[in-house]
Amino acid sequence: MYRSVNREDEVDDQDHHRLKERVFAAIWDELAPLEAAIEDDESLPYEKMWPVLERVGAFGFLVPREYGGHGLSIRQYLPIIAEFAKIQGAIRVLVHVHNSFAHALSELADEDQRRTLLPGLARGENSIAFALTEPERGTGADLGTTARRHGDEYVLDGRKWLITNSDIASHFLVLAKTSEAEVSSILVERDRPGLTIESLPETMGCKGGQHGELTFHGVRVPVRNRVGEEGQGQANLERALEISRVFIAASSLGTGQRAFELSLRHARQRVTFGKPIAQRQAIQRYLAEMAMDLQALRLMLEDCAVKWDAGQRIPAEASLCKLFGLEAVGRVTDRALLVHGGIGYTRKHPIERLYRDARLNWLEEGTPTIQHLVAAREFLDGHWWSDDFSGVRP
Ligand SMILES: Cc1cc2nc3c(=O)[nH]c(=O)nc-3n(C[C@H](O)[C@H](O)[C@H](O)COP(=O)(O)OP(=O)(O)OC[C@H]3O[C@@H](n4cnc5c(N)ncnc54)[C@H](O)[C@@H]3O)c2cc1C
Known part of the structure; x- marks a missing residue:
């Protein structure tokens, strides 16, 4: 398939x-x-x-x-x-x-x-946007949006929110229930009658992007807009989010790497008590801990990428990588702020922005709790774990 x-x-x-x-x-x-x-x-x-x-x-x-x-x-x-x-x-x-x-x-x-x-x-x-999250329901298959079949059309009703690129998307890939037990993924063009798109308030970081609210009120789309088989939406969702979680982890690496590079530069330039702070062991420890997080994340990303490119499914690896990535970039941006001292907390300083931007990585493609659940399901069900260093599935 x-x-x-x-x-x-x-x-x-x-x-x-x-x-x-x-x-x-x-x-x-x-x-x-x-x-x-x-x-x-x-x-x-x-x-x-x-x-x-x-x-x-x-x-x-x-x-x-x-x-x-x-x-x-x-x-x-x-x-x-x-x-x-x-x-x-x-x-x-x-x-x-x-x-x-x-x-x-x-x-x-x-x-x-x-x-x-x-x-x-x-x-x-x-441009395509992804519409899963709902104001009145939970993550994943807990959906209130329905797509009922009428002849060769689906009729969609429901609400989605926090949908990134809602201002520019020409198409939304919408997850909706096609029966009580089944979820399907359906493409909805932006200009379909009955679809309204509203802005939500500005975000803490990653400022400027639009993460809007979509309301579907009797929106009709042809059955050929369904992606994959009817009822295959949950499987589609898991596959799409699996690799997308790795992309978020790579974003954590990039943000963390920039915070690290700026911290190195600042530590070399900032002089207190007659010496650059880079010569203080306390600062060296911060820098070494940042480098350790970034190096570990880089290796986890490499593992995910090589396996996916070889055609392997990586649900546990992807969730663990996304989870480690958000924790790592959290620690790295915390330490970057400490290396910079007060000036890093001021608006217009790149550390202040990187710190706020990184916090979105907690939420994109599922919260930490969801990553715990996905990874735990894999090894509790016996699908994933290895006691050698390779992590390769039996
Ligand atoms: C800037 C931004 C952009 C986004 N872009 C998109 C997008 O393009 N498309 C899209 O579909 N979504 C998008 N989202 C939504 C994002 O994926 C969700 O916010 C995130 O997955 C959390 O879901 P929620 O907001 O419904 O939180 P909730 O599900 O209400 O979670 C609140 C807390 O409860 C915990 N929790 C919830 N359910 C359970 C459970 N069953 N077991 C244990 N703990 C649980 C969560 O882990 C969390 O800690 C975006 C969000 C933001 C902030």
């Missing part, structure tokens, strides 16, 4: 290296300078960002080449999303959600849907 679409051999190392150079240059030369204005205005300057992202192909990192994307493997994509996470958080979130769910469509959609949707997504002419 699933198609693994991104193979490392499709994009050779030199192509990947050149792409990374182009993207990193765009991130630092053209997107990073927008940070201050985004934080002040609490809105994203799409007219400035979009052409930059389009030019480097940032909307098609994970779309296979045959549909117009770069066709990167997961291992090739992780350093790129990590680099985006070093600059203003809402830019990273926008790129993450678009690529994550374009990737999910590449894997889960049928050939007609791929041909219709993926080229436009890869070019950035269309």
Whole structure:
């Protein structure tokens, strides 16, 4: 049923290296300078960002080449999303959600849907958002939104909220109940009558992004908009979130790495009692602990990427990686603030922004509790664990 679409051999190392150079240059030369204005205005300057992202192909990192994307493997994509996470958080979130769910469509959609949707997504002419969370229900399969079948149409009713890119998405991948016991994933175009989209208040960090509320009131879509079989929505959701959790962990790595680099620089430059604070053992300990977290996270990410690219499912590894990532970036940004002292707490200082931006990683693709549950389910059911160092499934 699933198609693994991104193979490392499709994009050779030199192509990947050149792409990374182009993207990193765009991130630092053209997107990073927008940070201050985004934080002040609490809105994203799409007219400035979009052409930059389009030019480097940032909307098609994970779309296979045959549909117009770069066709990167997961291992090739992780350093790129990590680099985006070093600059203003809402830019990273926008790129993450678009690529994550374009990737999910590449894997889960049928050939007609791929041909219709993926080229436009890869070019950035269309954008896809993911609509799971609801105001009156819980995480995952606890859904109140329904999609009832009437002939060759579904009629959707319900509410979703906190839906990232709700201001720009042309399509929403909506999780809805198609019967009391079954969940299906259904694509809903933005302009369908009966769909209303409202803004929610601004967020603590990753400022400028829109995470809106969707209300479906008798929204009709053709049955061909369903992605995968009827009732397969829960399986689709688990697969899409599994790899998306690894992308969040890579974002934690990028944010943490930037906080670490800034802390190193500050520790070398800041002089107290006649010596740079980098010469104090207390500061060296902070820096070493930060480096330890980042190095461990890097290795967990590598493990997830290699396994996924080899076609392996990684529910436990992905949840543990996302969980470790959010805890690691939490500790790293805490310590970065301590290394910087009071100046790091002031607005306009990058540490203050990185600290706030990192806190979204707790929530995206499920809270820590949900990661505990998913990982524990895997090893309690005997599906995952290994007492050697490889962690490979028997
Ligand atoms: C900026 C932002 C962007 C987002 N983007 C999207 C998006 O694009 N699409 C989307 O669908 N969602 C999105 N979300 C929603 C996000 O995924 C959820 O907020 C998150 O998964 C937590 O769900 P909740 O808010 O319903 O919290 P709740 O489910 O109400 O959880 C509250 C607390 O209770 C705990 N809890 C809840 N249920 C259980 C349980 N059964 N067992 C044990 N503990 C439990 C949770 O772990 C948490 O600690 C976004 C959120 C934010 C803040």
